[in-house]
Amino acid sequence: MKPETIAQIIERSLRGQLNDEEQRVLDQWKKESPLNEELYDQLQDPQYVAREVQLFREADWQKAFERFQEEHPFQQSRTPVIRRYWVAAASVVLLFAVGLYYYFFSGSSPSQKVVNNEKVTQQSVVLPASRQATLILADNKTIQLNNAPTGEVVRDASASVQKTAEGELRYEGVGKSSNTVYHTLVIPRGGFYNLTLADGTKVWLNAGSSLRFPATFSGKERKVTLSGEAYFEVKKNKEMPFWVETDKGAVQVLGTHFDIKHYRGEPMFTTLIEGSVKVASEQATANKILVPGQQAVIRERSSTINVNKVNVALATGWKNGVFAFNRASLKDMMNELVRWYDIDVVYHSDVQSSAVFMGEFDRNIELSILLKQLGQMSDLNFDIQGRTVTVSMAPVQ
Amino acid sequence: MHSNRYANEDNLINDFSAGRKEAVAELYRLFYSRLVYLTRQIVQDKNEAEDIVSNAFIKVINKSRDFDNIANIKAFLFTTTYRTAVDSLRHSRVHARMQKEMSYLSDGASMPDFDFLLVKTEILNAIAEEIDSLPKQCKEVFVQIFIKKKSTKEVAEILHLSDVTVRRQKQIAINLLRTALLKKQLLGSVALFIMLMNHESLM
Numbered sequence: 001m002k003p004e005t006i007a008q009i010i011e012r013s014l015r016g017q018l019n020d021e022e023q024r025v026l027d028q029w030k031k032e033s034p035l036n037e038e039l040y041d042q043l044q045d046p047q048y049v050a051r052e053v054q055l056f057r058e059a060d061w062q063k064a065f066e067r068f069q070e071e072h073p074f075q076q077s078r079t080p081v082i083r084r085y086w087v088a089a090a091s092v093v094l095l096f097a098v099g100l101y102y103y104f105f106s107g108s109s110p111s112q113k114v115v116n117n118e119k120v121t122q123q124s125v126v127l128p129a130s131r132q133a134t135l136i137l138a139d140n141k142t143i144q145l146n147n148a149p150t151g152e153v154v155r156d157a158s159a160s161v162q163k164t165a166e167g168e169l170r171y172e173g174v175g176k177s178s179n180t181v182y183h184t185l186v187i188p189r190g191g192f193y194n195l196t197l198a199d200g201t202k203v204w205l206n207a208g209s210s211l212r213f214p215a216t217f218s219g220k221e222r223k224v225t226l227s228g229e230a231y232f233e234v235k236k237n238k239e240m241p242f243w244v245e246t247d248k249g250a251v252q253v254l255g256t257h258f259d260i261k262h263y264r265g266e267p268m269f270t271t272l273i274e275g276s277v278k279v280a281s282e283q284a285t286a287n288k289i290l291v292p293g294q295q296a297v298i299r300e301r302s303s304t305i306n307v308n309k310v311n312v313a314l315a316t317g318w319k320n321g322v323f324a325f326n327r328a329s330l331k332d333m334m335n336e337l338v339r340w341y342d343i344d345v346v347y348h349s350d351v352q353s354s355a356v357f358m359g360e361f362d363r364n365i366e367l368s369i370l371l372k373q374l375g376q377m378s379d380l381n382f383d384i385q386g387r388t389v390t391v392s393m394a395p396v397q
Numbered sequence: 398m399h400s401n402r403y404a405n406e407d408n409l410i411n412d413f414s415a416g417r418k419e420a421v422a423e424l425y426r427l428f429y430s431r432l433v434y435l436t437r438q439i440v441q442d443k444n445e446a447e448d449i450v451s452n453a454f455i456k457v458i459n460k461s462r463d464f465d466n467i468a469n470i471k472a473f474l475f476t477t478t479y480r481t482a483v484d485s486l487r488h489s490r491v492h493a494r495m496q497k498e499m500s501y502l503s504d505g506a507s508m509p510d511f512d513f514l515l516v517k518t519e520i521l522n523a524i525a526e527e528i529d530s531l532p533k534q535c536k537e538v539f540v541q542i543f544i545k546k547k548s549t550k551e552v553a554e555i556l557h558l559s560d561v562t563v564r565r566q567k568q569i570a571i572n573l574l575r576t577a578l579l580k581k582q583l584l585g586s587v588a589l590f591i592m593l594m595n596h597e598s599l600m
Contacts, residue, residue, distance in 0.1 A: 003512070007519030011527075035513050039520075049524060050543040052434075056525040058443065059433035065425040068451060069418065376464055377472040 014043060028293065032309055126367035126387060129207050129340045131167045132191035136184040138215075145169065145193070156181060159198055159215035169195035173216040180218060186210040187228070190342030197224075200235035201242065204319045207339040208263065229261040231319045234275075248298050249305070252278040258290075259316045263335070271295040271315040279305055323361040330380075334391065341367050341387075348392035351380070406467050413470070414462050421458060428471060429454075430525075432478050435518045439482040439509050449485065453478040479511050531570060534558075538566040 006029050009022050018026065030037045042048045135143045135153070143153060145163060153161045155174070158181060162170045169185070187193050187209045194204050198216040205211060209228020223243045234242045234253050242253040244260055248268040251260060256275020262268035270279050272290040279296040280287035281303035288296055288305045295310040317324025323340075325333055334345045340363060361370060371382035371389065383390045403409045403423045412420035429450065436446035453474050457464075464470050486509075531539060534556075541552040553563045 003515035003519045006516050007523055010520050011523045014524075033510075033513065035510065036516075039513075039517055043520065043524075047543070049521075052521045053525045053528055054544050055434050055437055056430050056521065059430040059447070061425040061429035064429055064447065064451065065422050068421075068425075068454065072455070372465070373469060376469040377476065 010040065010043065028311075031293065032311060126341050126343060126384065128364050128366065129190050129192050129342075131193055132188055133169075133193040133205070134186045134188070135161070135169070136186065138181045138183065156215065161215070169193065171196060171198040171215060173198045176218075181215045182212055183215055184210055184212045188342070189339050197222075199237065199240075202233040204231040206230065206261075206318055207342075226260055226262070228263055229259070229318070231257075231259045231316055233257050247282065249279060249281045249303075252280070259312075259319075263339075265300065266335070267300055268298040269295055269315070271310060271312055273312050273316065281305055318363070321363050323363055330391070334389075337367070337370075337389070343367065344388045346388060346390045348390065350393050351391055410464065410466055410470075414464070416458075416461060421454070424457075424470065424474075425454065427467075428474055431518050431522050432474060434521065435475070435514050436478055436482045438514050438517065439479075439486055445485065446482070449481045450478055452481060475515065476511075479514070483509070534562075535566045535570045538563055539570040542567055542570075 006025070009018065009026050009029075012018055012022065013026055030040055131146065133145045135145055137143070137154065138156075145153070148163050150163050150165050153163050153169070155161065158173060158175060160172045160174050161183075162172065164170055185193065185195060185205065187205045187207060189208050191207055192205060194202070195211075196202050197213060199222060201222075203211060206229035209226070209230060211224055211226050211230060213224040214222070217240060220240065221243060222237070222240050223245065225245045227246065230244075232242075232244065232253070234256055236254065236256075238254060244251045244253070246260065246262040246268055248262055249270075251258070251270050254276060256277060257273040258275070258277055259271040259273070260269070261271075270277065270290065272292050272294055274292055276289065276291065278287055278289045279298075281298055283303055285303055286305050288307050290296055290307065293309055293312060294307050295312075295315060297306045297308065298304070299306075314324040318336075323333075323336060325336075328336075330351070337343065338345055361373070367389075368384055371384065374380065375382050375394070378394075381392045381394045383392070403412075403420075409420055409423055413424065432450040432453065433446050436449050437443065440446050440449065456477055457470060457474055460473070464473070528536065528539065537556055538552060538558075541547045541555060542549075547555065549560055549563050549567070552558070553560045556563070558566075
């Protein structure tokens with residue numbers, strides 16, 4: 001959540017002007033960290049407020065600007081004085097470059113605000129992901145869903161598979177079948193897809209993912225297998241617990257909303273939004289039960305399950321069309337872009353990979369626009385050639 | 398002295414890219430006090446904080462042709478400022494570790510959290526603006542009593558007002574801020590109420 005947003009909510013709460021929704025957001029924010037809780041308590045004390053406000057008053061912008069003008073008289077071209085000053089400051093920064101931090105604000109939609117008339121030379125335009133998926137049936141027959149017309153895509157003894165007008169897939173049970181038939185939905189890089197399973201469970205699938213699932217559910221449990229990232233809204237059924245398996249662990253569900261993310265070579269993240277889930281590691285040596293607002297993490301070469309409180313809006317932002325990063329490393333952030341835009345990334349050796357990213361970006365913008373914004377907000381340089389992005393440190397002027 | 402030509406953000410970004418000093422002044426007006434407040438959460442010393450923020454403005458001016466919009470400038474200003482402040486803090490902790498008398502500085506505390514500091518800065522900024530928009534005399538009385546901790550009599554002297562006027566203005570300020578701060582049924586606000594009541598009784 002943007003700092004300006006929570007600041008407004010807190011300010012309104014001090015005035016007693018919160019509605020229920022805002023109260024929920026505020027409570028969630030307070031729970032996220034003891035720092036938040038402490039700050040909120042401190043704000044109830046007018047002496048504290050007065051003292052802090054005094055710090056603001058002590059910062060006289062007009063005096064500061066006057067000082068600036070005296071030391072750096074305005075000229076159209078850059079003077080040597082300014083350049084030297086900048087170089088001195090930059091070297092201090094580079095000396096202690098471990099743990100750089102970047103933050104970006106999604107205030108205005110980047111695609112609307114390109115004011116400068118720059119020459120935009122690019123070999124090809126890299127578009128964001130679109131609805132694409134391949135459905136693999138039990139007999140290994142494949143169907144490209146983007147080309148399929150609306151209506152029934154395939155039907156067998158147990159289920160009818162429909163492509164809806166919105167371009168989503170819906171499964172409907174049509175009859176009893178003794179065999180469980182499995183289908184697999186594969187989302188390529190540069191794609192995303194939504195589907196509704198035969199029991200009414202809704203699934204959102206992110207780029208580079210695949211889901212293996214029964215065309216209809218029967219028996220004692222509902223089991224699906226996931227690779228990549230999916231957001232589930234599971235239809236409640238106490239008699240048939242819902243399981244999601246990945247090759248790192250399994251999540252058992254009764255009826256609830258949650259997000260699972262496990263891409264090859266990365267940790268497995270299970271984020272609970274509503275309801276209750278039990279997360280078990282692959283060897284079932286450990287398991288943890290989550291409450292809403294929590295995320296379970298199983299790291300690559302481990303089977304320990306760590307549970308943290310998280311901002312669920314950030315963890316599930318992708319489903320709502322945004323890139324949402326919460327202290328993501330440069331590599332994590334670029335991996336998201338790789339999957340969404342179907343690109344490759346090359347890193348220069350001088351790149352500080354300990355950079356940390358926070359904030360939200362619209363997913364539905366062309367890649368060069370997104371990278372231009374990132375470049376402006378940070379010390380990094382992003383160069384696009386075709387479908388390859390090269391990341392390097394920006395030159396010091 | 399301050400003109401209103403920047404009601405429109407496009408004018409501001411265009412003027413800034415062209416290197417006009419009115420645009421720079423506007424950026425100072427918009428962001429300076431928040432940047433200094435945030436930096437002082439990290440480095441404490443007022444002068445050092447102001448130096449760090451000035452440096453950030455210099456960097457941003459050097460890059461003035463690179464920015465498409467104000468949000469990007471704001472992001473760059475805040476990240477550069479934060480990073481420099483944290484570096485400075487780390488540097489003084491390293492230094493302190495080498496001089497054992499100052500070991501309290503390097504007590505293993507973690508680096509201040511950027512996200513949290515941004516939130517804190519925005520909140521206090523909003524409150525500061527609210528106080529700033531109190532009626533003039535009212536605001537002066539508020540500042541003297543709550544910030545400078547003067548008694549009613551002292552305030553009357555300093556501001557050349559009668560005791561009655563001071564008390565009245567104080568009451569107005571308290572009422573305005575009480576509706577601002579008190580309505581919620583929180584433990585904290587009850588304590589605040591009591592505190593304000595006690596203060597009033599110290600006539």
